[in-house]
Amino acid sequence: MSAALIEPEGRISEVEIEGLALMKIVKHCHDSLPSMVTGSLLGLTQDNGVLEVTHSFPNPDTGKDDDIDEEFQIEMMRMLREVNVDNTCIGWYQSMYLGIYSTTSVLESQFSYQTDMSPNAVVLLYDPIQTAHGNFCMKAFRLTEECLKMKEAAQNSFIKPSNIFEELPVKCTNPGLAKAMMLDWAPKSDITLDRLDLSTHPYLEKHLEFLCGWVDELAGEQQKFQYYTRHLARGSNKTKAGWESSEAPKRMESLLVTNQIRNYCDQMEKFTGGGLGKLFLAGGLHKEERATSAAASGN
């Protein structure tokens, strides 16, 4: 199982990703829209608490089991070893649809990575839809120690939803040659102006739609708890044992949903804040025009 082959390393505090790995992830996620995809990350941990991601490769899109994926991964890593690419798998990446990441599947995968590979495994989440709106969105997450302990003990207890996933800052670095080349081949079109796009409606509509769906799910989970509590009250077992039994509804689901809803609220608020600013900017431009046209018609 999780043998102590790896020397116990300190917890990392930052993730540095090289331009190459970043571009590969971006390309893969965008090429595969509208379906979501996953892949593996290769790199090294450094002593000063930084996790360096130097390479990445996509997982083939099967719809089936993970056995093929394992073989693919091993084969790929073996071949990359021959060309001197860092051989340690330090995490995985996934594209997320408009910020959805707090799901059971992500939790389970991340848990298995953190126990099998290394306690420093991270999951890089990239949001291709938000990037299309002008905000480059790539985040690194890992499970907190609290959450790990709880999962290992297989308890059905409570954990604060915001303490399930822990976000790590992501920095983008580039080796020297690449930096030199980037200075020559700097992108010609300036993308800072893309953010001033006024079309807020589709974005907000999507968010609200998803939010409704998640809230429905949360309501469903709450129902399950209610039924179970009633069942316990009617029965004769003591309350403590009742909650620890395997028939009790899993709390983690509702906690994950809560986390996701909170995340959505945060995202929406950030967006509306920006939207208000842009709206007033457009208003300002039109006021000027109104003043000049009034002056022109007056003269």
Next chain:
Amino acid sequence: MTTLSSKAPSPSSPALLLDEGVDSVTQVIVHPLVFLHVLDHHTRRQEASGRVIGTLLGRRDGKTVEVTSCFAVPHAERGDEVAIGKDFNKQMLALHVRANRKEVLVGWYASAAQGEDGTDTDLIADTSSLIHEFYAGESDEGDPIHLVVDTRLVEDSISVRVFRSTPVMVQGEPMANLFHELRLTLESTEPETLALFQMNTADQAEEKSAEEPLLVSMGKLLQLLETASTYVDSVVEGKVKPDAEIGRKVADTLATVPRIRPEVFDKLFNDSLQDLLMVTYLSNITRTQLSIAEKLNASLGV
């Protein structure tokens, strides 16, 4: 009825016969990912080897070739001999195609070699022909392109060139390969541009504080408008000679601001404002609700 018969080339035929097919490639489009990969591979090469090679993958549309990704191939060069990992190439290609079905082998890349004693070498070595022939056999069309990234660092910039090879015929026998250069364009899709931008600013942003990105955009817009307005003012005052081209462009830009009647605009404005405020209010309520639910959940079953 005349019949065409193939004649043996007469002694007066030119030694150089460039065999231009109808479908020959004239333009190559490359994505930035490929460059980053080549540079990375070059940095990771073995101690002894001077340069590295690899396979290019992408699409071919008649006269244009679009290179979207690549992978490295181990090889060894000694004098005039070259050893390429053929099986490696086949296996990697199979693995890659599983992840991305639309890509095919379109050519190969190489970084520039460093001479052994520090002498300058050309971008295309003698062994390149052999490698090119190998790739010609692997690709579907038999006409692979050859990309060279100049990593010798003798000039001020890292230049990239792309070549196509044609056999040089002397009396019907191919004697050598002539590599001629093709036009290369660097293209990136919108998300790739964003990623590149992110990478570029990541170094400079360390000194600046994390400014609101929207603020940065607005500042930029203001700056652009100010520049345009000072230019127009100076033309009107006669300080700068008017340029019809720029004048027309400024007029076009101003015309893109849609002319809406004030009442219509006010209604639009207020509607959007109401929508945004409502969403903010909703999200605040939801968050408060969630905190309450959390507190309840925490006390449950304990």
